[in-house]
Amino acid sequence: MNITEGAIGVGYRRAMTDALLDGTEIRPDFVELAPENWIDVGGTWKKRLNQVADKYPILCHGLSLSIGSPDELDYDFIAKLKAFLDEYDVPLYSEHLSYSKCDNAHLYDLLPIPFRQDAVDHIVNRIRIVQDMLARPLVLENVSYYTPVAAEMSEVDFVSAIVKESGCKLLLDVNNVYVNAFNHNYDPKAYIDGLPLDSVAYMHMAGHHKVQPDLIIDTHGAPIIDPVYELFEYATERTKPVPVLLERDFNLPEMAELNGELNRLRDIAASQWVNSSSSSHAS
Amino acid sequence: MLRKSTIEAQSALSTYCRNGIETELEGAKLDRLPHYRRLVYNVVVNALNTAYPITQKYVTEGWEDLQHRFFSSHYCQHPQIWRMPEELIAYVAENEAELIAKYPALIDLLRFEWQEVFLFMMPDLELPKHGDAAPNLGDKVVLEPEMQLLILTYPVHKTHPSKLIDAQPGQYASLAWRERETGKVQFMDISIFYALFLEVISSEELSVQQAGAKAALHLGLSNDESWSSNLQHFVNKLQEKRLIFKSE
Numbered sequence: 001m002n003i004t005e006g007a008i009g010v011g012y013r014r015a016m017t018d019a020l021l022d023g024t025e026i027r028p029d030f031v032e033l034a035p036e037n038w039i040d041v042g043g044t045w046k047k048r049l050n051q052v053a054d055k056y057p058i059l060c061h062g063l064s065l066s067i068g069s070p071d072e073l074d075y076d077f078i079a080k081l082k083a084f085l086d087e088y089d090v091p092l093y094s095e096h097l098s099y100s101k102c103d104n105a106h107l108y109d110l111l112p113i114p115f116r117q118d119a120v121d122h123i124v125n126r127i128r129i130v131q132d133m134l135a136r137p138l139v140l141e142n143v144s145y146y147t148p149v150a151a152e153m154s155e156v157d158f159v160s161a162i163v164k165e166s167g168c169k170l171l172l173d174v175n176n177v178y179v180n181a182f183n184h185n186y187d188p189k190a191y192i193d194g195l196p197l198d199s200v201a202y203m204h205m206a207g208h209h210k211v212q213p214d215l216i217i218d219t220h221g222a223p224i225i226d227p228v229y230e231l232f233e234y235a236t237e238r239t240k241p242v243p244v245l246l247e248r249d250f251n252l253p254e255m256a257e258l259n260g261e262l263n264r265l266r267d268i269a270a271s272q273w274v275n276s277s278s279s280s281h282a283s
Numbered sequence: 284m285l286r287k288s289t290i291e292a293q294s295a296l297s298t299y300c301r302n303g304i305e306t307e308l309e310g311a312k313l314d315r316l317p318h319y320r321r322l323v324y325n326v327v328v329n330a331l332n333t334a335y336p337i338t339q340k341y342v343t344e345g346w347e348d349l350q351h352r353f354f355s356s357h358y359c360q361h362p363q364i365w366r367m368p369e370e371l372i373a374y375v376a377e378n379e380a381e382l383i384a385k386y387p388a389l390i391d392l393l394r395f396e397w398q399e400v401f402l403f404m405m406p407d408l409e410l411p412k413h414g415d416a417a418p419n420l421g422d423k424v425v426l427e428p429e430m431q432l433l434i435l436t437y438p439v440h441k442t443h444p445s446k447l448i449d450a451q452p453g454q455y456a457s458l459a460w461r462e463r464e465t466g467k468v469q470f471m472d473i474s475i476f477y478a479l480f481l482e483v484i485s486s487e488e489l490s491v492q493q494a495g496a497k498a499a500l501h502l503g504l505s506n507d508e509s510w511s512s513n514l515q516h517f518v519n520k521l522q523e524k525r526l527i528f529k530s531e
């Protein structure tokens with residue numbers, strides 16, 4: 001299924017199903033889901049997912065690929081993933097530039113990779129294998145992190161090197177740029193300028209929580225704040241039109257409120273990306 | 284190739300997230316590390332609590348410690364987190380003799396709770412071709428594939444968790460299935476004889492009567508004539524619930 005550039009989507013939570021199917025309170029152009037939560041699922045939720053998939057294009061955002069892991073890739077899992085992406089005609093599959101498995105144990109969360117050249121080489125190699133197996137480009141996200149680990153280069157150089165050397169696409173999570181810039185004292189705009197922006201294929205927007213005066217945790221549990229909208233505007237001025245996703249995983253508000261955030265993103269995207277048409281689902 | 288020091292740094296961080304034991308980590312802000320442990324561990328604990336709400340009530344002392352031991356020493360294998368809680372069952376069976384001695388129904392309860400999660404979520408299985416008429420004793424049958432049997436030592440399927448600590452060991456069986464119309468998981472307490480009958484008939488191509496006879500022989504009920512009329516009742520009951528069908 002094709003997805004219009006500049007389309008605005010929402011992260012699909014099961015609690016949203018009725019509202020999405022009804023489509024009056026909330027009308028995204030597409031929904032994004034984690035394939036790990038749906039692969040090999042049958043029964044009630046398979047039926048519900050199929051209903052959602054009949055109404056909206058589905059983009060996938062994975063959790064367990066663990067592209068940055070020292071462990072070997074899980075080929076059985078990647079094969080299942082491909083079958084799922086094919087079944088739902090998924091036009092864009094993204095993952096995190098992090099690792100979630102190590103020493104043969106899954107951690108089910110995203111850990112920061114050491115920013116080092118050997119890690120770049122290792123990941124570039126794995127990206128090629130995954131892209132070959134999935135027969136589609138991999139879109140990798142800049143993740144939020146709370147401490148660097150064994151870093152020998154900057155985050156922006158690390159991300160850029162991987163994208164340039166592997167030819168993969170970049171999922172620019174604007175909130176993560178904001179969170180990392182705050183937590184690690186750098187200029188978020190300079191960070192964006194340092195990325196290979198031609199490779200951006202997808203963007204994420206989300207809210208976060210400040211837990212200490214000097215630390216923000218990327219919770220996806222609050223509305224997007226104004227400085228992140230501003231940073232989004234800055235990013236959209238410098239990129240071609242791409243799909244944009246609103247992530248909201250916790251503290252789900254009223255659907256109308258969420259739709260308000262979608263509309264605000266849609267307005268910014270439409271004003272920046274003047275030549276792009278917004279998706280037909282929104283009209 | 285990753286350098287040894289890169290692998291060690293990655294391993295140190297993930298080990299810390301698993302066991303929570305503070306560690307030296309090159310170039311890391313040490314005050315930030317506990318957030319990783321907290322975030323990782325919350326995800327795991329939530330998954331386990333969601334899968335095992337009754338077990339959590341039954342193990343009144345030591346559930347949190349068990350979760351901690353499990354996640355620090357077990358290597359979680361499943362890439363899908365909703366499948367991970369199943370791994371707790373084998374972990375407990377192999378490593379938690381002391382806890383089992385204190386909570387003897389623990390393994391049965393974990394198996395019972397996991398069965399419900401799994402049946403609710405598992406991939407759809409197609410119903411095999413079958414005839415329309417209700418099966419009689421002389422008929423061969425097909426079974427609903429979205430159905431599972433559990434043989435239990437403790438009656439976890441019919442005892443309130445607060446009473447379970449006093450439950451006596453014995454032989455129990457619970458039949459669970461996913462209703463095709465509603466997707467809901469339903470349970471039925473059945474006798475060991477019926478459980479054995481279902482095991483026989485799902486593994487061998489026998490008529491209801493033949494499978495019943497085999498089960499009766501196994502349990503030493505062969506001289507008791509009542510089993511066959513009871514079995515017909517049981518088959519009727521399964522047929523009403525669309526769990527058993529006459530073969531084509």
Ligand SMILES: [Fe+2]
Nearest residue numbers: 141173204247
């Ligand atoms: Fe994101």
